[in-house]
Amino acid sequence: MLLTVEKLSKKYKEHVAVKELTLNIEHNQCVALLGPNGSGKTTTLNMLSGLLTPTSGKIVFQGGTTINRQDIGFLPQYPAFFSWMTAIEYLQFAGKLSNLSKRELQNKSNEMLSFVGLEEAKNKRIGGFSGGMKQRLGLAQAMLHDPKLLILDEPVSALDPTGRRDVLNIMMELKKKMAILFSTHVLHDAEQVCDHIIMLKEGTVKWAGSLDSLRKRKIEETFILSTEEKLEDWIKSKEYVKEYLLTSPTSAEIKL
Ligand code: ADP
Numbered sequence: 728m729l730l731t732v733e734k735l736s737k738k739y740k741e742h743v744a745v746k747e748l749t750l751n752i753e754h755n756q757c758v759a760l761l762g763p764n765g766s767g768k769t770t771t772l773n774m775l776s777g778l779l780t781p782t783s784g785k786i787v788f789q790g791g792t793t794i795n796r797q798d799i800g801f802l803p804q805y806p807a808f809f810s811w812m813t814a815i816e817y818l819q820f821a822g823k824l825s826n827l828s829k830r831e832l833q834n835k836s837n838e839m840l841s842f843v844g845l846e847e848a849k850n851k852r853i854g855g856f857s858g859g860m861k862q863r864l865g866l867a868q869a870m871l872h873d874p875k876l877l878i879l880d881e882p883v884s885a886l887d888p889t890g891r892r893d894v895l896n897i898m899m900e901l902k903k904k905m906a907i908l909f910s911t912h913v914l915h916d917a918e919q920v921c922d923h924i925i926m927l928k929e930g931t932v933k934w935a936g937s938l939d940s941l942r943k944r945k946i947e948e949t950f951i952l953s954t955e956e957k958l959e960d961w962i963k964s965k966e967y968v969k970e971y972l973l974t975s976p977t978s979a980e981i982k983l
Contacts, residue, residue: 728787729754729876729906730775735784737770737930744770746930747784752876757902759917760910762927768910769804771927772880775908776801789875797826800869800905804880806861810854814845814864817853818871825872832871839867843897859890866897877901879909883916895919 730752737745745767752758760768773779775786777794778801788794808817818836827835840849843863853861862882869877882898883891898920901907911917917924918938926934934941 728752729756729789730908731785731787732775733785733787735771735774735786736782737767737774737779738782744930745774745781748927748930748932750925750932750935752906752908754875755902755904755906756923757898757907757921758909758923758925759921760908760925760927761912761914761917762910763912766927767930768912768927769880770930772801772878772908772910775799776878796824797872798875800872800874800877802862802865802869802877802879802882804884806865806868808853808856808861808864810852812853813850814840814853814856814867815849817864818868821868822871827872835871836867839870840864842870842900843867844893857890858886859893862886862890862894863897866894866901870901874905876906876908879907881910881912884911884913891916 728751730750732748732750734747734749735745736743736747748767748771750758760771762768770779774781775794776799777796786794788798809820812820815836818839819832822832822836825832837846837849840846843866845860845863845867848856848860853864856864866879866882869879879898883894886894895916898907898909902920907921909920914924922938924934924936924938924941925932
């Protein structure tokens, strides 16, 4: 197991933003953290990337309790870009936090810019970039040091359809190389890239499992309904999943 999280909680004063969250991520697994606004996605990802100290709970990364920053690549929801820098200057700047030598950083920056399709824009100022280009540059920065786990906070939520498609395509390529945990409030984005989904609501996991099991859920549960209790559970879960479907009309194949 690459990452194990046990009963992780975060309180902001009296407000419990994340409540006893438990999750596992295997090597090279792609997991989507799906939840509406305010459900605790950013708080969770910030704790996993080491930006925020948990109130309680355990994070075990590769068997150890300390997370080595070098093993994690992080793209925050609102990355800070300096608009006057060029793309290559930005990577050289951000890469100073890694252990790469100057020469390695130069090579790696060029490699990553071409990986995210920004080779031709590498000497252009970030101020002139579209939202999609900025996110692609953010991805390049997060991958500079070859992390084992990439943590991406709402990487496509603010993008237009073209930017969204470009970034999701890059994520499809990336998941062949490393584990990815990314947050979104749109099921359609989650199901395009990931095979495992964790649904968060009000700081707790409401459902977790594979995309296949989410799709099969209706068929199985229609047949096993026998007691009132099960019916109630089913209705609850159905309503829950529907909330997400409403935000992603293209997900018509999952009809619960
Ligand atoms: P999401 O990323 O799913 O939108 P967040 O993790 O940002 O959710 O927020 C979860 C809850 O914690 C929300 O109710 C939010 O208002 C609250 N919250 C987030 N950050 C802070 C903070 N710095 N101080 C107080 N409350 C916060």
